[in-house]
Amino acid sequence: MFLINCPYCGERDQSEFSCGGEAHIVRPKQPTELSDDQWAEYLFMRKNIKGVQFERWNHAHGCRKWFNMVRDTSNDKIHAVYKMGEKPPVE
Amino acid sequence: MTKYRVNKTKHVDQTKTVSFDFDGKSYHGFEGDTLASALLSNGVHLVGRSFKYHRPRGIMSCGSEEPNAICQINEDTDLTEPNVRATEIELYEGLKASSQNCWPSVNFDIGGINNFISSFIPAGFYYKTFMWPKSFWKKIYEPLIRWSAGLGKSPTKPDPELYDHKHVHCDVLIIGGGISGIIASKIAAKNNFKTILIEDKNILGGSTIFQKNENYKINDKYSGEWIYEEIAELKKLDNITIKTRTSLAAYHSYNYLLAKENISDHLPLDKRNGGIRQRLWKIRADKVIVATGAIERPLVFNNNDRPGIMLSNSVKKYLDFYGVSCGLNNVIFTNNDSAYETAVSLKEKGISVEIIDIRKKSNSKIVKNAEQLGVKIYWNSTVVNTFGLRKINSIEIMNLSEDGSNVVGDKNRINCDCLAISGGWTPMVHMHTQSGGKLDFREIDQTFIPNEIDKNHINVGSCNGDFELEEIINNTNKKVKNFLKVSETEFDNTSVLNSKELDKRNIWLLPNYISEGKCKSFIDFQNDSTAKDIKLALREGFKSIEHVKRYTTTGMATDQGKLSNMHALGIIADTAGVKMGTLGTTTFRPPFTPLTFGSIVGRSVGNFFDITRKTSIHEWHIQNDAKFENVGQWKRPWYYPINEEGLHDAVQRESKAARDSAGILDASTLGKIDIQGTDASEFLNRVYTNAWSKLGIGKCRYGLMLNEDGMVYDDGVTTRLGENHYLMTTTTGGAANVLSKLEDYLQTEWPELDVYLTSVTDHYSTASICGPNSKKILTKIFPDKDFSDDAFPHMSYQNGKIDEINCRIMRISFTGELSYEINIESKFGKSLWEKCIEAGKEFKITPYGTETMHLLRAEKGFIIVGQDTDGTMTPIDLQMDWIVSKKKYDFIGKRSLYRSDTIREDRKQLVGLLTDDPNEILEEGAQIVSDMSKKPVEMIGHVTSSYFSPNLNKSIALAVVKSGKKLNGQKLIVPMENKNINVTVSESVFLDKENKRINA
């Protein structure tokens, strides 16, 4: 059970949060210009790696804010938490 | 006093007698006893039968590692509980316990026949024997296994007791109140850390508390006396919460731990007073100090499972803590020095004891002490057999060969009534590994010890591999100081005297003159797996420890392999010729000791199991005999039967009334989202498939929302309340998800939009009145308002007032009838409803439930998201092309509507179905086929909604069918169990295709 440092509220129990999958996948600004393959890449393809992963999390039972988190999926270590729109920290 | 109660101790009050029943017989023990110590004091060792062979088994240990003494307590009461360890349950007046896993009695057990046919039930026998013939499984094998392998009976009545959950935070949590835990707690509490100490026993002090031996002294006191004083001081400190009878169940990441506190399990049933029985502590600790100690290992030799064969340190605890001698004629069988403490304790009390040691010598102080007391020691020897049917009566020993791989010389028979065995110690690393920690293998004493990298927890004492008193005290002090950044402690200059173990020898599987195939050398006592089974699994090709474990079931019983895992690993390593450290261990999973279901669910039982949401009009529905259905967490009126009416009749009546005169529906549960901001219109453009910019203030519009994959996600009517203000409605079940989804887009994809979303579902109650007389009813409720079609057209909204209360009136329709919805602040919902009923009386206004609502909308071919759609339907599939804007550049899901897959013409599409026999009602979910002759028969779709329409006087259905759009007018078949129903594909709008009724 993680202890997650919400960038707006501070440390809270994992049960207050929900995970929204891989981060930094930007919705294409002009979807109609994309081929089926390009659109499918955006729509379906997600990484699921063992190691450091960038994820979206939502403080669903708290401030309801979305933010990003860098987590090592092999040991659940949370390396960083940062607001939406902010650049991911360079390792 | 019985002859086995040989000693007075301060932990058992021998002036207070406690009577209890075991297997129907009455016994006496004392206050302070466990069930196990009380049984032993009465000379009772035989307490159960083993799982597979039904061999007689006795009490083996004094703690949670106990594999054999598993009882059913308080049978035939609603408080009965299976799988209770006799070694852990505190004795109380009137306790009734019985053996599990034996029938008809523990002394005569039919299943014991398995013992004689054991060569036919080797490792993996479940997988091999019971595989075929397959037809035998249900009628023969499964009942047989269930009958013969009973592991207790679950209660048949509801649990009358209360359970509780508690969340706590602390600076330092210490797990285990033995000597290292006490030292750590004192340091933490004295240095202003908010400290919690949990201990699973009812008293602190671990195995040190009953230590009284010249060879183990701290500051010139017996270690037992020293710790007694330390505990007394600890209890006086302010910063510490001490929780005894509290066992750690799980250690999750980020120092989140679960511990179960037993509050009333030790009290007689009549003193429990209906209070809380157990409390589950959910602890988030800044730092955790694990001090869970070590478990003594058994030795693996032929017939090592007879009643009377016990772990050596447990024998010592029964003697020195409970005052009970497990035998009067004891033999100790060991490979290490610690068992000599047991020997010295016994001898000092004048009880007969001899020692068999597999080592060739040992020159430590404690061994010399035993020798001086006249204890006979057989060096370099091993037990090769044991005898005695219900309790051990003698053993056979032989000398070991030089390398220990064989036995040599003559057999020597020794009589005994208790054999205390010790194979060394296994650090309890469960907590460390549960938290994600790794282990290192230590060759010298063949132990896995914690490899600490996590900065927020440490292991101290014997769970860290420190077994000797001096190491324990000094290393614990040093580690805790570092961990808590404390420079000085009271333990810095503690003088410790202890006997040091100098000689070691370990043999995982002791050799025998009897061939291996004929030996019964048990590794897992509860699951009956032997050394032979492990070797067989290896021969059959299982290599990974995880596979061997599952194939032989070693370590899979309720004790989770606490006694068996190390020997299984050792024997695998020896047999396979690999280093034990390279094998790794099996995964230690929570819970460390079993949790009760009660403690897991806590207060979330009965009405509190899940939230029930009720509208403000709920009471009225109850008073008017509504039947309810669950929609998400909401209770919604399903139908309102009159005079014993069934569902069908009630719905027919309600449906007819709604179309002929007037009906009223509680629509409060629909999701309502208040949308405000200068970009609100643009936002709606992006989330709905249709266009919103030109919707006038005061107008309503139906919208369809897709997922990014183009599939229909939700629908509802949104009303423009002002220039920058909308009220969106969603489906009842989808409300929360829609809000999160919209928030997600707003925050992450379109942060530039000035839009604010607020859920107002609970803020407003909604009465929906429909039918040709609805306008007249509204006119009565709002006499000042002009309800003419010009002044108040369909799909528009106006504010209104009932008395002084503001409300919103929307003229929208989900039934195809002339229809109005009145929204009012929830607290006035019921009075609004009653007002509507009153005003509608002269028109026989009929309240209707969800079933009638579904029927009415189906007559009009309106979809219900989630019933007629299932996450694979696009608006095009639903034949709702009209709602998809061609002009808008983008909206959620737009691009997906022309992916190669979504433009396929043979997708399943929504159509209407009419049965050839108008009285035949199709079953929802029924499959649809077109050609019954071609096998296998292709299923081309299924029925999604089906009703008998009283207004059309025939059966109607909606269905999704492959290429359905092209099939209008075609005949299809709905095959049912006993007949084929012929149907014709129709349009999905059955009633009022011209939409005249809406303005009727």
Ligand SMILES: [Zn+2]
């Ligand atoms: Zn937050």
